[in-house]
Each structure stands twice: as structure tokens, then as C-alpha cells.
Amino acid sequence: MNLHFIINPAAKNGKSLKIWKRIEQKLIERKIRYRSYFTQKRGDGKKLARKIVKGRESFSYIIAVGGDGTIHEVLNGISPFDRGIVGYIPAGSGNDFSRGYYIPNDPDQALEYVLALIGDEPILVDVGKFQGVGENNGYFINNFGCGFDAKIAVSANESKLKPFLNRFGLGKFVYVYFLIKELFRHRPMTINLDIDERREVFERAWFLTVSNQPYYGGGMKISPGSHPIDGQLEVIVVHGISKLKILMLFMTVFWGKHIYMKEVKILQGKRIRIRTDLPSLLHADGEYAGVGNVDIEIVPRALSLLTRCPLTDQNLPAMNESER
Numbered sequence: 001m002n003l004h005f006i007i008n009p010a011a012k013n014g015k016s017l018k019i020w021k022r023i024e025q026k027l028i029e030r031k032i033r034y035r036s037y038f039t040q041k042r043g044d045g046k047k048l049a050r051k052i053v054k055g056r057e058s059f060s061y062i063i064a065v066g067g068d069g070t071i072h073e074v075l076n077g078i079s080p081f082d083r084g085i086v087g088y089i090p091a092g093s094g095n096d097f098s099r100g101y102y103i104p105n106d107p108d109q110a111l112e113y114v115l116a117l118i119g120d121e122p123i124l125v126d127v128g129k130f131q132g133v134g135e136n137n138g139y140f141i142n143n144f145g146c147g148f149d150a151k152i153a154v155s156a157n158e159s160k161l162k163p164f165l166n167r168f169g170l171g172k173f174v175y176v177y178f179l180i181k182e183l184f185r186h187r188p189m190t191i192n193l194d195i196d197e198r199r200e201v202f203e204r205a206w207f208l209t210v211s212n213q214p215y216y217g218g219g220m221k222i223s224p225g226s227h228p229i230d231g232q233l234e235v236i237v238v239h240g241i242s243k244l245k246i247l248m249l250f251m252t253v254f255w256g257k258h259i260y261m262k263e264v265k266i267l268q269g270k271r272i273r274i275r276t277d278l279p280s281l282l283h284a285d286g287e288y289a290g291v292g293n294v295d296i297e298i299v300p301r302a303l304s305l306l307t308r309c310p311l312t313d314q315n316l317p318a319m320n321e322s323e324r
């Protein structure tokens with residue numbers, strides 16, 4: 001078995017390493033042959049994944065052990081996705097990937113899940129591809145955002161407060177801190193959005209999120225109608241909203257109820273062009289992805305993933321027909 005684990009030992013403020021030690025013990029006990037690699041800094045996950053698949057004729061199983069940033073890097077390392085089958089053991093502070101892709105959130109259960117799926121036909125899931133200004137391009141698996149939410153995500157990820165709060169299991173509160181902080185500083189923008197053949201202009205837009213699965217920011221159900229195998233991306237635009245209502249939005253978003261607010265617009269499509277009047281910060285899966293304009297498209301059924309993700313989800317909330 002061509003099995004590789006890429007571990008971010010710094011995820012979840014170092015708790016990821018403890019999780020890995022437990023996983024490793026289980027692999028040894030079961031006499032499973034594998035290779036392990038540790039990231040030392042941002043970007044290593046991508047380089048390691050690229051090295052694993054480079055020059056190989058056959059598929060390699062690459063299991064990411066860490067948070068959403070780690071799976072994001074592995075995804076980008078194995079593009080164009082013709083040599084790698086990806087698995088995931090959640091060991092980060094947010095773990096939105098496991099939520100959205102039907103992977104157990106408990107690392108021990110996730111290991112059993114992954115091992116049980118090795119050898120089966122992997123499920124092919126959609127990924128998003130983005131092209132920003134210059135070198136800012138790549139793929140995302142969860143979501144891509146611009147504006148207010150990108151500022152929160154990037155500030156939270158780069159903040160020293162996150163490791164501090166993680167020590168007490170309160171990592172999620174770093175998002176609340178930056179939410180409040182940015183609330184008073186953020187300047188809404190005008191977004192010109194082309195989505196497939198449709199054109200929309202949003203004045204006083206706070207943020208725009210493109211989703212491939214429902215969750216982001218550590219369990220916020222930002223796009224309840226997203227499903228990773230439907231060949232579509234959902235665009236959520238929050239515009240013309242008061243600061244008080246923004247706060248309400250970030251409370252209701254955990255249950256996905258924000259979609260009923262009149263300031264929240266949901267659209268669906270395959271090709272998305274975003275142009276803003278102010279330079280806006282971008283994130284891909286919560287990682288910094290540049291500043292400014294960006295073009296996005298879906299790459300349907302691109303990534304081989306060890307998951308039991310259902311091919312359709314009967315429980316998705318119905319979307320207004322005109323918005324499809």
C-alpha cells in the first residue's frame with residue numbers, strides 16, 4: 001500500500017502532534033506500512049504532497065493530519081489530481097473540511113474510516129479553482145471569500161491570540177474577537193459579479209463567499225445549500241446591512257438561518273467573476289489568497305477522496321428556482 005501521512009504538528013496549537021502519536025501507535029500495532037512527513041512551516045504541506053505524487057505512475061494515498069489549512073495545502077500540492085487519493089484526519093482547531101465532507105470529527109474514528117475506505121473506489125468531489133492577480137492562484141476545497149470574512153479568517157489564522165486561546169480549547173473565540181474588531185473598521189465595497197451568464201451589482205457589500213460545502217470558520221453553516229458533488233458553487237453576498245445585523249448574522253449562521261435575511265443574497269453557478277471597487281482581501285479555505293479581483297470556476301468531480309459522502313443530499317434546503 002502506497003500510504004503517506006502529512007502531519008502539521010502545529011495545528012490546534014500542537015495538539016495535532018499528540019493526535020498523530022496516537023494514530024501512529026495504531027498503525028504500528030496493526031503492522032500497516034506507511035510513510036510520515038511533518039510540515040515545518042506554511043507551504044510545506046503543498047511541497048510534500050507534490051513530492052509524493054511527482055513521477056509516480058500509480059496513485060498514492062495521502063492522508064492530511066491537521067486543520068483546514070493542511071488539507072488546503074495537500075489539495076494544491078497534488079493538482080491536477082491524477083496521482084493522489086486524499087484522506088483526512090481532523091487535528092485542527094476548525095475542521096470544517098470533515099464537517100462538510102462527511103468525515104468523522106473524532107481523529108480515531110477518522111483513522112478507522114480512512115483505513116476502511118482504502119482499496120475501495122474513491123469518491124470524486126468537486127473543487128474550486130481561482131485565479132487572482134499575478135501569482136495568486138490555486139484550488140480550494142471548502143470555500144473562497146472576499147471582504148469582511150476574509151479579513152476575519154486571515155487575521156484569526158495569523159494572530160498570536162489563536163494559539164493562546166487554543167490552549168484552553170477556546171480557539172473559536174478568536175474569530176469572535178476579530179469579528180468585533182473588524183466590524184468597526186471595515187469599509188463596505190461595490191461588487192460587480194458575473195456568475196455564468198448573469199450579471200449582478202451589489203452596493204455596500206460586506207463580503208462574498210463562494211462555497212463548495214456548507215461550513216466555514218469553525219462550524220458556521222454559511223452555505224447550507226452547498227454539496228461537494230453537485231457540480232455547482234454557491235455564492236453568498238452580504239450587502240446593504242447594518243453593523244447590528246451583521247452581528248445577528250454571525251449568530252444565526254451557526255444554524256444556517258442567516259439565509260432568510262433580506263441582506264443575504266444566494267446565487268449558484270459554475271463560473272464566477274468578482275470585481276470590486278476597493279482592494280479586498282481574499283481567502284481560500286481560510287488561508288490568505290491575495291488582494292483584489294478574482295475569477296473562480298468549478299472543477300467538477302476532480303479530487304479522489306476517501307469519504308462516504310452521499311452523491312446527493314436530500315436534506316438540502318430548497319433554493320429559489322430563479323437563483324439556481
Ligand SMILES: Nc1ncnc2c1ncn2[C@@H]1O[C@H](COP(=O)(O)OP(=O)(O)OP(=O)(O)O)[C@@H](O)[C@H]1O
Nearest residue numbers: 011012039040042066067068069070092093094095
Ligand atoms: N510546523 C508548522 N508550524 C507553523 N505553522 C505551520 C506548520 N505547518 C503548517 N503550518 C501552517 O499552519 C496554518 C494552520 O494550519 P491548520 O489549518 O492545519 O491548523 P489549524 O489552524 O489548527 O486548523 P483550522 O484551520 O482547521 O482552524 C496553515 O497555514 C499551515 O500552512
